[in-house]
Amino acid sequence: MVVSLKAADVIHSFWVPNLHGKKDMLPGLDSTIEFRADQPGAYRGQCAQFCGAEHALMAMLVVADAPARYAAWSAHQATPAAANALTDAATQHGRDVFEGSTCASCHTVQGTTAHGSLGPDLTHLMSRQSIAAGVLANTPGNLASWIHDPQAVKPGTLMPRVALSDTDLQALVLWLGTLQ
Known part of the structure; x- marks a missing residue:
């Protein structure tokens, strides 16, 4: 490799x-x-x-x-985020929060308007075992904590704190949870 x-x-x-x-x-x-x-x-x-x-x-x-399993994983990673994941208003609101906030300025999610290059590509975020460079297990609760206050989790990180209401944060985490 x-x-x-x-x-x-x-x-x-x-x-x-x-x-x-x-x-x-x-x-x-x-x-x-x-x-x-x-x-x-x-x-x-x-x-x-x-x-x-x-x-x-x-x-x-x-x-x-094994090569066949890697090839299947690699092919999946090349696909855009699933549009059919927008099954309800809360999930759609979460995508709108992502695209309308600073999140989309730094991160890419293929299949959306977000094409940032500073932060990691989040297209298949939930297929990862961890977030924040291995600091946290990739769970909805940890994802919410990371977004809410990255410095509390990983002092010195370049990710800024994003000021979101509790409703917006919940919807954002819900939508990010669809990115398989």
Whole structure:
């Protein structure tokens, strides 16, 4: 597997100990790392370069699957968010909150008007095991806490606090929960 690596702000070091050595990521220089998993499984990685206040909270999980299973996952990841997920007014309101707030300025969700590039692509957010770079399990409650006050969860993160009413936050989390 070849993975493209980028650092926007400071030096980071991509490290998945059970798969390969470390690879430094320098701001402004794109690089790649090649690794191979001999067995299917989940392999934990970590930024191995002290890169700021949130350094210890920069985990990653590399999931190695059999080729056919990986091909199915990859094909699904290339599809836009399911439009049929807008089954009720609350879910539609959640999408409207997302598209009408700063969320859409930083994040992309394929199949919507959101095409930001600063934050992660959220098209299939709920297929992930964790959020906030491995800090929290990906649950509706944790997602609401993360959106409500990212600094309380991960001090130093670049994600700003988004001022939303309780109703808007609930609807947003409900809609994000449809992004399989």
